[in-house]
Amino acid sequence: MTISLRSRHRWFSALQQLAQSIPYPLRGLLLGLLLWSTLTSAWINPDPVWQAFAPESAIAALGKLLFNGTLWPHIGASLQRVAVGLLAAIAVGVPVGLLFGLVPMIERSASGALQFIRMISPLSWMPIAVMAFGIGDLPVYFLLAIAAVWPILLSTSSGTAAVNHKLLLLARSLCATRSETIRRIVIPAIVPQILVGVRLAIGTIWIVLVPAEMLGVSSGLGYFILDTRDRIAYNELTAVLLAIGIIGCALDWSLQFLQKYWQPSR
Template sequence: MSKDTISGWLLGLSGLAGLLFLWWGGVKVFGVAEGLSARFSLAATFSSLWELFGRGELYLHIVVSLKRIFVGLFLALLVGVPLGLLVGSSRNLEAATTPAFQFLRMISPLSWMPIVVMLMGVGDQPIYFLLAFAAVWPIMLNTAAGVRQLDPRWLQLSKSLSATRWETLRRVIIPGVVGHVLTGVRLAIGILWIVLVPCEMLGVSAGLGYYILDTRDRLAYSELMAMVLLIGLLGFALDAFARGLHQRWVRAG
């Protein structure tokens, strides 16, 4: 491990330590020792988090939420990548679809919640739709940007070798845009993780968002804060995984 890497890790840890210090200081300065704020303290939160790790139900909620994330991401890839390839390869199609796509992209996925619930009912289906709707835009736009940034000489070489459209797509275009797709995936995961929690308050009986509501209804405020912390940790891990995939692809290229 290089000195720069170690230095980066130490700086990152110091930033997290500073965040924890602000949390501790905020509760200490603005809270009351025996009041409600004591349940949101650092000690109470980490104690509840440790207790939660000993409960099997927590892992069920984590698995259910991660499943929804991956299904939503898969659906977004299924739609976003082909759409991005088409938009990126045709200036006319790009000009025709950009206003509509930009209009839809600016609508918060959460604003569709009442409509989707009326059409699909409660359960996983509306959550999958909302997550896919949220994730499709960064994937599509990054894929289209990757197509536009392809070296024209690659396409000319493919044409000069009499490659079919399918061969050009499979051997030139797709390998050339994978890095951009992975960038879109990383951005999409960040959006999905933010949208997931309110989506899981749509009447489902499992998931991290559902468990947040459950802790609130039970007045288990230290558990609620522990769940907020856990959601942040899981989101951080997902982002690190996506970032690692992107860096590995860049190094391999």
């Protein structure tokens, strides 16, 4: 009896040490996987349709789609649209944010109208985007850009307004021009804030991407979701949802890496 209790204690201690060695993010993923598997199990949902949404079915379908090359063109198309929409948002948001941060009067004058437009859901622009740009990639680019521009603009504006004024006075005393001051002092100082805005923009753009790709395009993850629904391939649909989550996390982690290792002194 004593040996059995000691054995149980050793097993409990080993399991406790193993649990403590697992990183906290991985613990959450394992817990979510366990919950997902439980909710789609046969003893909770005996309907065979629900078995297509099970983790093992989705992972197997994802591996098959990646191995036979079916999913890669759709991933590439979606990432291309994200890149174009994000670059357009940066091209608009950073200069306007700099202008607002450097000239508060302009920011105060335009804040009401911009706040009104910002509160309109990006997906609400779908009919107007189709009327203006037709069917294809252009309305998708427009929707992604208008969804991503606001966090970049606001982060840039707040970062510019918070730049150390002593540095600006020093540049003025050294007879630096306005463009030199912006290029050599303001922009390097606000890069961390811009990265924060870009990270928020990627999160927003990745959410808007899937419904935006249902505007008549013939490729992309959003289009593929509609295709799997029409084919009643629910295991592939779940696999695409899994791929969307993985790619979104990878994009967010890459921005976290840039934020962590960015050195403003450069």
